[in-house]
Amino acid sequence: MIVAACDGSGGTPGAHPEACSIEQTAVLAVRFVQGSILVPASINHRPAQLVVDTGASSSLLTPDAVDRLHLPADPHRSTTLHGIGGSVVTRNALVRSFEIGGLDWQADSIATGELGRHYQEDPPVDGLLGADFLHHQDVELDIPHGRIVLWRVQHCAGDFLTWQAPHFAIPLLRYQPNRMVAHVRIDGQPVTALIDWGARFSTITIATATALGVTPGMLALDRPGSSHGVDQNELPVHAHRFTELSIGAGTFRNIAIQVADLQVTDVGMLLGADYVRSRRVWLSYATEQMFVERIAPVPPPTPTASR
Numbered sequence: 001m002i003v004a005a006c007d008g009s010g011g012t013p014g015a016h017p018e019a020c021s022i023e024q025t026a027v028l029a030v031r032f033v034q035g036s037i038l039v040p041a042s043i044n045h046r047p048a049q050l051v052v053d054t055g056a057s058s059s060l061l062t063p064d065a066v067d068r069l070h071l072p073a074d075p076h077r078s079t080t081l082h083g084i085g086g087s088v089v090t091r092n093a094l095v096r097s098f099e100i101g102g103l104d105w106q107a108d109s110i111a112t113g114e115l116g117r118h119y120q121e122d123p124p125v126d127g128l129l130g131a132d133f134l135h136h137q138d139v140e141l142d143i144p145h146g147r148i149v150l151w152r153v154q155h156c157a158g159d160f161l162t163w164q165a166p167h168f169a170i171p172l173l174r175y176q177p178n179r180m181v182a183h184v185r186i187d188g189q190p191v192t193a194l195i196d197w198g199a200r201f202s203t204i205t206i207a208t209a210t211a212l213g214v215t216p217g218m219l220a221l222d223r224p225g226s227s228h229g230v231d232q233n234e235l236p237v238h239a240h241r242f243t244e245l246s247i248g249a250g251t252f253r254n255i256a257i258q259v260a261d262l263q264v265t266d267v268g269m270l271l272g273a274d275y276v277r278s279r280r281v282w283l284s285y286a287t288e289q290m291f292v293e294r295i296a297p298v299p300p301p302t303p304t305a306s307r
Contacts, residue, residue: 020156025137026101028148034117035200035273037141038125039148042099044069048126050100051115052141052148053198054283055270056130057082057177060111065126066093079111082263088113101150105133116227128198135178135285141197142280153286161282166294170248174288181267182290185246186257187212191268193247195283195290199272201303203227203237203258208268214240219259225303227260235260239303247275248292258303274300 030052031038037052043061046069050059058079061071074092081088092109099105110127119125140149153160159169172195173181180195191208204212209219222238237260245252262270277300282291 018155020160021152021154022156022160022162023152024149025152026103026150028101028150030141030143030146030148032143032273032277033121034119036117036119036125037143037148037197037273037276038121039100039129040123041126041129042097043126044071044096045099047123049121049123050127050129051125051198052134052139053128053130053196054134054139054180055194055196055198056128057132057179058111059107059128059130059133060090060113061093061095061127062115062125063112065124066112068124068126069095071095074109077109079113081111081113087263100129100133101148103150107133131178131180134283138286139283140280141276141283143277144280153284156287159291160287161291163280163282163291163293165280167280167291168249168294170290170292172284172288172290174285175266178285180283180285180288180290182247182271184269184271185244186269187243192266193269193271194264194267196270197273197276199270201258201274202270202272202300203260203262203303204269205262205264205267206259209240209259211268212242214259222259223256223302225258227258235262237303247271248290249294250292252300255300256302274303 028039038049039052041048041050071093074094077092078089090111090113093112095110098107138151138153170182175181182193184191184193219238222240225237227235227237237258239256240259241256245255279295280293
């Protein structure tokens with residue numbers, strides 16, 4: 001366990017505040033495939049891979065995984081999955097064991113549903129690892145070095161990291177259930193952005209684009225594409241170039257961001273895996289912050305299609 005002093009305040013006068021404690025609970029190899037963050041898992045003691053998706057409220061397994069692993073249907077529970085194009089209700093499946101990095105997640109019933117894209121991987125990509133699992137610990141993601149570290153963080157505040165590399169913190173808001181949201185700025189205008197590592201490319205809503213002065217005629221001149229989510233609805237997308245995107249202390253200039261008719265009402269943007277693919281980040285559910293390594297401002301790749 002790594003123990004550091006906590007810079008928080010409060011408590012009974014004269015009492016000593018509890019020390020900030022940071023305990024490493026798991027280290028996982030991570031692979032970046034087709035714009036997705038993949039981690040190894042074990043389901044009913046059989047190897048699998050899952051897509052890390054901080055924007056998904058519920059983890060899920062695909063119908064192919066249910067068949068391959070011979071998982072029985074849960075006769076009592078179903079899950080409403082909210083995708084980028086709408087919602088769908090699916091039947092849950094029953095699992096005996098669900099292990100991530102040696103941690104046995106006590107999830108006897110798990111949602112089922114299709115992924116937004118297909119993979120040719122061994123072991124197979126069997127589903128999503130969502131915020132219902134991830135929010136129990138802090139998540140340090142380092143795609144350039146191929147690893148994810150899970151941490152148990154208690155009684156901490158401020159910059160409690162032991163990183164030697166320069167970094168900055170982004171305050172987050174927690175939207176239920178366990179969705180982490182940042183305030184960013186696009187061309188100087190504030191936009192609420194869901195931290196969504198399941199999205200291949202960062203994407204703003206049509207309403208946000210309109211508020212930023214982007215007209216349908218301007219979008220018609222932009223590079224088109226299409227996007228699918230767990231709801232399996234296809235959405236047209238356009239890669240529109242903006243003058244500036246500011247995320248915390250980092251700024252990208254002359255950057256292309258996808259625009260789509262996302263079926264979300266409480267945020268204006270999905271901050272996707274393109275933002276974290278080239279830098280180390282620490283998503284702190286415990287302190288509602290995201291720490292980002294300071295690197296030269298390399299812009300994310302120009303989007304062609306999304307999830």
